[in-house]
Amino acid sequence: MANEKENMIHEIEQARERLNASIDNKEAYGRIYQCSVELDRLLDRYVRAGY
Numbered sequence: 001m002a003n004e005k006e007n008m009i010h011e012i013e014q015a016r017e018r019l020n021a022s023i024d025n026k027e028a029y030g031r032i033y034q035c036s037v038e039l040d041r042l043l044d045r046y047v048r049a050g051y
Contacts, residue, residue, distance in 0.1 A: 009046075
């Protein structure tokens, strides 16, 4: 279970980095939005898993 939690945290960190990079690089709104939704979904999975 700890390994699964660590994997989720890693996925969340990567998604956050992609979102930050898309904002920093002033990418198109659609790309920033897509990254944001991806991060939100991962965070929702993390919370629902009860970590």
